[in-house]
Amino acid sequence: xxxxxxxxxxxxxxxxxxxxxxxxxxxxxxxxxxxxxxxxxxxxxxxxxxxxxxxxxxxxxxxxxxxxxxxxxxxxxxxxxxxxxxxxxxxxxxxxxxxxxxxxxxxxxxxxxxxxxxxxxxxxxxxxxxxxxxxxxxxxxxxxxxxxxxxxxxxxxxxxxxxxxxxxxxxxxxxxxxxxxxxxxxxxxxxxxxxxxxxxxxxxxxxxxxxxxxxxxxxxxxxxxxxxxxxxxxxxxxxxxxxxxxxxxxxxxxxxxxxxxxxxxxxxxxxxxxxxxxxxxxxxxxxxxxxxxxxxxxxxxxxxxxxxxxxxxxxxxxxxxxxxxxxxxxxxxxxxxxxxxxxxxxxxxxxxxxxxxxxxxxxxxxxxxxxxxxxxxxxxxxxxxxxxxxxxxxxxxxxxxxxxxxxxxxxxxxxxxxxxxxxxxxx
Amino acid sequence: xxxxxxxxxxxxxxxxxxxxxxxxxxxxxxxxxxxxxxxxxxxxxxxxxxxxxxxxxxxxxxxxxxxxxxxxxxxxxxxxxxxxxxxxxxxxxxxxxxxxxxxxxxxxxxxxxxxxxxxxxxxxxxxxxxxxxxxxxxxxxxxxxxxxxxxxxxxxxxxxxxxxxxxxxxxxxxxxxxxxxxxxxxxxxxxxxxxxxxxxxxxxxxxxxxxxxxxxxxxxxxxxxxxxxxxxxxxxxxxxxxxxxxxxxxxxxxxxxxxxxxxxxxxxxxx
Numbered sequence: 116x117x118x119x120x121x122x123x124x125x126x127x128x129x130x131x132x133x134x135x136x137x138x139x140x141x142x143x144x145x146x147x148x149x150x151x152x153x154x155x156x157x158x159x160x161x162x163x164x165x166x167x168x169x170x171x172x173x174x175x176x177x178x179x180x181x182x183x184x185x186x187x188x189x190x191x192x193x194x195x196x197x198x199x200x201x202x203x204x205x206x207x208x209x210x211x212x213x214x215x216x217x218x219x220x221x222x223x224x225x226x227x228x229x230x231x232x233x234x235x236x237x238x239x240x241x242x243x244x245x246x247x248x249x250x251x252x253x254x255x256x257x258x259x260x261x262x263x264x265x266x267x268x269x270x271x272x273x274x275x276x277x278x279x280x281x282x283x284x285x286x287x288x289x290x291x292x293x294x295x296x297x298x299x300x301x302x303x304x305x306x307x308x309x310x311x312x313x314x315x316x317x318x319x320x321x322x323x324x325x326x327x328x329x330x331x332x333x334x335x336x337x338x339x340x341x342x343x344x345x346x347x348x349x350x351x352x353x354x355x356x357x358x359x360x361x362x363x364x365x366x367x368x369x370x371x372x373x374x375x376x377x378x379x380x381x382x383x384x385x386x387x388x389x390x391x392x393x394x395x396x397x398x399x400x401x402x403x404x405x406x407x408x409x410x411x412x413x414x415x416x417x418x419x420x421x422x423x424x425x426x427x428x429x430x431x432x433x434x435x436x437x438x439x440x441x442x443x444x445x446x447x448x449x450x451x452x453x454x455x456x457x458x459x460x461x462x463x464x465x466x467x468x469x470x471x472x473x474x475x476x477x478x479x480x481x482x483x484x485x486x487x488x489x490x491x492x493x494x495x496x497x498x499x500x501x502x503x504x505x506x507x508x509x510x511x512x513x514x515x516x517x518x519x520x521x522x523x524x525x526x527x528x529x530x531x532x533x534x535x536x537x538x539x540x541x542x
Numbered sequence: 543x544x545x546x547x548x549x550x551x552x553x554x555x556x557x558x559x560x561x562x563x564x565x566x567x568x569x570x571x572x573x574x575x576x577x578x579x580x581x582x583x584x585x586x587x588x589x590x591x592x593x594x595x596x597x598x599x600x601x602x603x604x605x606x607x608x609x610x611x612x613x614x615x616x617x618x619x620x621x622x623x624x625x626x627x628x629x630x631x632x633x634x635x636x637x638x639x640x641x642x643x644x645x646x647x648x649x650x651x652x653x654x655x656x657x658x659x660x661x662x663x664x665x666x667x668x669x670x671x672x673x674x675x676x677x678x679x680x681x682x683x684x685x686x687x688x689x690x691x692x693x694x695x696x697x698x699x700x701x702x703x704x705x706x707x708x709x710x711x712x713x714x715x716x717x718x719x720x721x722x723x724x725x726x727x728x729x730x731x732x733x734x735x736x737x738x739x740x741x742x743x744x745x746x747x748x749x750x751x752x753x754x755x756x757x758x759x760x761x762x763x764x765x766x767x768x769x770x771x772x773x774x775x776x777x778x779x780x781x782x783x784x785x786x787x788x789x790x791x792x793x794x795x796x797x798x799x800x801x802x803x804x805x806x807x808x809x810x811x812x813x
Contacts (some may be wrong), residue, residue: 412705468617
């Protein structure tokens with residue numbers, strides 16, 4: 116336990132995180148925030164690239180936001196969007212673009228402007244959440260019934276549960292199978308329906324991926340396409356091991372495996388960020404979704420934060436942000452508040468107050484349900500269940516697992532329990 | 543089922559007919575130094591300078607003003623003092639102030655800054671005896687309990703922090719208890735309807751006015767004069783709190799005053 120002692124000298128670091136913790140002087144995000152990565156290579160040993168801070172301690176997300184506000188000619192960008200739409204718009208009513216989304220405020224806004232403002236014929240596609248919240252499902256229905264055609268893919272709960280459990284066990288990342296499935300899904304639908312134009316919402320650079328990533332309208336194929344299954348990992352477990360040791364078949368795994376690059380190229384698929392063309396403001400997307408489709412905020416704040424309007428459809432989301440708090444010291448309130456500071460909706464002081472109050476709160480509200488979901492019982496998983504030391508997930512085991520993933524350079528332990536060594540509200 | 547004020551005329555003890563009194567109360571949600579407004583108590587937008595809006599509404603015929611420091615509990619701080627002092631010297635209609643009131647001393651401070659009434663939510667749900675203490679010290683006319691109600695599965699949950707945190711209380715039962723503890727007025731705001739401009743939650747207001755004898759101020763949802771008419775004609779509410787329709791200039795207080803007149807309510811002359 117000595118490496119977790121308060122005042123420990125040069126405590127070890129996990130995940131290749133920066134040794135010295137810093138908080139962006141503009142928005143408050145921590146320099147420990149990892150960039151989006153190609154998840155197929157994500158294993159227990161992976162090292163993270165983290166958000167870049169400039170010499171004034173300003174993060175790339177803030178610099179992206181400043182560019183959005185000052186440097187970009189949005190009229191010119193919109194003209195480019197119209198030209199793009201003109202290039203792909205169908206004349207016979209067939210679908211001409213694909214909009215992956217959940218029915219949250221952002222996909223709502225995206226699909227609506229494409230259909231009703233730019234005259235496209237979008238097909239919306241949805242990779243179903245692990246476990247829908249009641250209001251998430253209701254917002255999804257509102258979205259579709261407000262005027263969108265939709266295909267929803269609900270991957271087998273059995274494989275999803277196993278992969279999610281492995282992702283918790285191996286890389287403490289319960290949301291990873293969802294992210295992978297979701298990213299792979301749209302290109303497959305594009306191939307199937309022969310729709311070459313795919314629109315995503317915001318570029319990840321808005322949240323701190325390298326600023327250069329935001330200068331391009333198109334998303335790299337690397338996130339969702341590959342040329343083979345070798346060296347592919349899901350939930351931090353190799354595809355070979357998933358088949359050999361966990362009883363999963365190629366069919367079980369295929370929803371999580373990327374498309375071949377060849378058919379995408381053949382189709383001439385282009386994956387664009389709408390956020391490149393239109394000035395994205397999450398709060399405005401919320402207003403838009405409420406106004407045009409009866410979108411409803413959740414009837415309570417999300418665990419670990421103050422917000423009620425973003426990422427509210429999957430019960431596992433609470434745990435996703437709890438695990439980022441454990442691994443990187445960054446909870447949901449930090450993500451939410453720093454975004455709102457960058458958008459001009461909060462001041463940094465307000466963000467600090469919200470982070471102090473809510474960051475890292477244990478997500479009690481659906482914990483029992485999530486633990487049942489993550490439990491690998493013998494009946495459903497006759498082979499896989501033998502691979503776990505503790506097939507049943509419960510609070511005690513989850514906490515023990517949490518401690519395994521804490522990086523000593525972030526966490527200390529004393530008679531009062533665990534606490535972060537550096538906190539934004541104690542500087 | 544319509545309320546007992548369907549004709550909006552009350553027969554007084556002496557048998558003379560009196561017009562129903564119904565108050566229009568602009569609600570000013572304040573965050574730091576800004577007047578703000580959200581939708582479903584989320585996604586707050588800056589509207590402007592709260593003092594300027596307060597003065598404008600007072601001149602335009604508001605009967606009272608309601609100031610809510612929406613982040614006092616959320617950020618655990620208070621920031622209404624300055625705004626209140628500023629407004630008190632130029633606005634002469636009654637003012638209710640809420641947000642972050644935790645103790646009898648907080649109430650005393652707010653009254654000293656020029657508030658006429660103080661609205662309590664979080665602290666009262668944690669310690670209902672606070673209502674009694676405040677009422678005993680300052681009178682029940684100054685003691686208001688504010689309830690944020692979220693409708694879920696056919697009932698209404700009483701929430702705090704702008705519909706964010708649960709109190710474990712049922713909003714209707716809580717209204718009754720708060721009145722019994724000494725609250726002189728209840729403000730009931732529907733979080734589901736807030737900011738939408740699609741009408742008040744009439745059903746909720748009816749349930750609450752059936753339970754309590756003190757005046758009930760209804761908030762959350764006014765978008766048209768029809769919504770005010772519905773509230774007056776169908777419930778026993780004593781006042782309407784109005785925010786976005788006025789802030790975003792969709793309606794004028796004049797429009798609402800005419801509606802009240804049409805429904806037979808007493809409307810004071812503006813000087």
